[in-house]
Amino acid sequence: MKRFHVHIAVDDLEKNIRFYSALFQTEPSVLKDDYAKWMLDDPRINFAISARGSRLGLDHLGLQVESGEELEEVNRGLSEAALPVEAQKQAACCYAQSDKYWTVDPQGIAWEAFHSLSSIPTFGKDTAIQIKSASSCCSPSK
Secondary structure, three states, X not given: OOEEEEEEEXXXXXXXXXXXXXXXXXXXXXXXXXXXXXXXXXXXXXXXXXXXXXXXXXXXXXXXXXXXXXXXXXXXXXXXXXXXXXXEEEEEEOOEEEEEEEEEOOOOOEEEEEEEEEEOOOOEOOOOOEOOOOOOOOOOEO
């Protein structure tokens, strides 16, 4: 089953954690000095914020999947959209190691499809991907 993913770059992590915790009526499931994530079931979303010097606002959107097979299925859909798709295997970002595919929609919004493999102790940084998009912590580079 897929989970919708939204990542927003913020300037004041503490203030935003208060806001989103009130909005979602729950505390983050992951909380770090520079990052917070809510894994919600209603709505089914992986909602993350980070204060890592990125341009403020929407960082990227995505679909989180539960298996490698499901990730390949989403990749087929991305490829059928006739937009460039870049693969990242064993990517380290957002305190997780994941296999990913990246693309950019016609508006220039970065999209990732990913399968998280394990938690890691650092924020990490994805490998630079050469898809034209806004620069961000985890999304493809310009």
